[in-house]
Amino acid sequence: MELRAAVGRFGLWSREFRDPDASLAGAFRDAAAELESLGYGAIWIGASPDVATARRLLDATSRVVVATGILSVWQHDAADVAAEAADCGDRFLLGLGVSHQPSVAGYRKPYAKLVDYLDALDAAPRPVPPARRVIGALGPRMLRLAAARTAGAHPYLAPVAHTAAARAELGSGPLLAPEINVVLDTDGDRARRTARAHLARYLGLPNYTNNLRRFGFADADLDGGGSDRLVDSLYLWGDEERIRERANEYLTAGADHVAIQVIRATPDVHPPMPEYRRLAAALLG
Numbered sequence: 453m454e455l456r457a458a459v460g461r462f463g464l465w466s467r468e469f470r471d472p473d474a475s476l477a478g479a480f481r482d483a484a485a486e487l488e489s490l491g492y493g494a495i496w497i498g499a500s501p502d503v504a505t506a507r508r509l510l511d512a513t514s515r516v517v518v519a520t521g522i523l524s525v526w527q528h529d530a531a532d533v534a535a536e537a538a539d540c541g542d543r544f545l546l547g548l549g550v551s552h553q554p555s556v557a558g559y560r561k562p563y564a565k566l567v568d569y570l571d572a573l574d575a576a577p578r579p580v581p582p583a584r585r586v587i588g589a590l591g592p593r594m595l596r597l598a599a600a601r602t603a604g605a606h607p608y609l610a611p612v613a614h615t616a617a618a619r620a621e622l623g624s625g626p627l628l629a630p631e632i633n634v635v636l637d638t639d640g641d642r643a644r645r646t647a648r649a650h651l652a653r654y655l656g657l658p659n660y661t662n663n664l665r666r667f668g669f670a671d672a673d674l675d676g677g678g679s680d681r682l683v684d685s686l687y688l689w690g691d692e693e694r695i696r697e698r699a700n701e702y703l704t705a706g707a708d709h710v711a712i713q714v715i716r717a718t719p720d721v722h723p724p725m726p727e728y729r730r731l732a733a734a735l736l737g
Contacts, residue, residue, distance in 0.1 A: 453542040455583065455603055455627055456708050459517050460493025462699070462735050465631045465711040467498035468723045470505060476721060481512035483723045488516040490729065491736040496521030496547065496606070496631070496711045502528060503536035506544055515543075521606055521631065521711060522549030522588040525569040526556045534576035537584070546573075546580055547606050549588030552657045563593060570601050586627060590614070590663040595621040603627050606711070609660050611685040612701050613667045619706025629709040630702055635689040636714065636727050643689035646717045648677040651686065687715065692734035699735065 464487060469480055487495060494517040497505055501520050509518045523533065525548055537546055548569065550562035566587070573580040587598040589605040595618055598605040604627030605618060615630055622628055633650065637643040654660045655674055664674065664682070673679040678686075688698040702710050712731060714724040 455517075455545070458493065458543070459545075459627070459629065459709045460491075461703060461709055462731075463492050463494030463496060463517070463519075463629075463709060463711045464723075464728060465496040465498055465521055465713040466723050467713075468721060469495065469497045469509065470499040470501045471721055472505075473721070477508065479722060481508065483725060484509040484512045484516070484518075486725065487728060488513045490732040492728075492732065493517060493709065494519055494545070494629075494711065498522075498713070500524040500527050500549075500551070503533055503540065503544075503546075507536070507540055510540055510543055513543075517543050517545050519545035519586070519606075520547045521608075522547040524549060524551040524556075525566055526551055526559070530569050530572035531576055534573050534578060534580050537580050538578035542584065544584065545603075546585040547588060548585060548602075550594075550659075552659055554657065563597070566594075566597065570597075586629065589618070590659060591666075592621050599623060599626045604629065604708075606631065609633070609654055609686060610663060611667055612705050614663065615702050615705040615707050617667075627709065628707050629711055630707050631711045631713055632699060632702060633687045633713050633715050634695055634699075634727075634731070635687055636692070636695065636730060637689055637717075638691050638694075640689070642717070643687070644680065644683050646715055647683045647687035647689065649717075650715045651678050651683065692730055695731065696734045 496519045506518045553559040585602045586604050586606045589595045589598045599622045606629045608631045635643045673682040714727040
């Protein structure tokens, strides 16, 4: 499977598919099948899902790539992940990341932890090959590791300027598949309120705030829920046409694929299918 061709230009990023409630399993399978029929190239499951969660979506589909976006190397044993991934076929893409210090007891030397994890995947009886794994990389060192030891990078919560810098760091070969946040709302004040409610937890995580500072955002931008400039850089809001234009900016900057996370004013356990349908008509038609 050639990864760029398989994932296409647009996919979806959803933490809703991570919900372990067994009563939702049928609805999730139906949603995955519909997303495939709409033409999306990949479904990225957020919030550190296990491989079994991805397997359920793979079983419900026949073409779309199903990826973890991302699986935390602190929460899942590498040997177990390799064993489970070996039975998922080549439509499974293992997205890996180092999570965040506030979320992990004993968090230290995340780069070394990720290197050891990749070594363990390589040493497993049925290894996860580099072509079927990516890293949720933000900084230059992690991006270089992604280029050297995986198929590429899956950055999260980063402005379009990061995409250009990441492409320069990765070179032309590796896949660059950033997550982007979308608020389908043409009312700017309301869209920003929705965005800030989503952004709040991330402004307490140094991995993200340090990366934002690298791209010109000051402490004033990070305070008070985020400045308008910060919010407008990280959240694509407006109607479908405006979303299409801004999503294409990431592709122009060097992304091969963008993974769209729809942000709703009122969160729901179900994936935002109405929004996915609207976006499909604008992005995939």
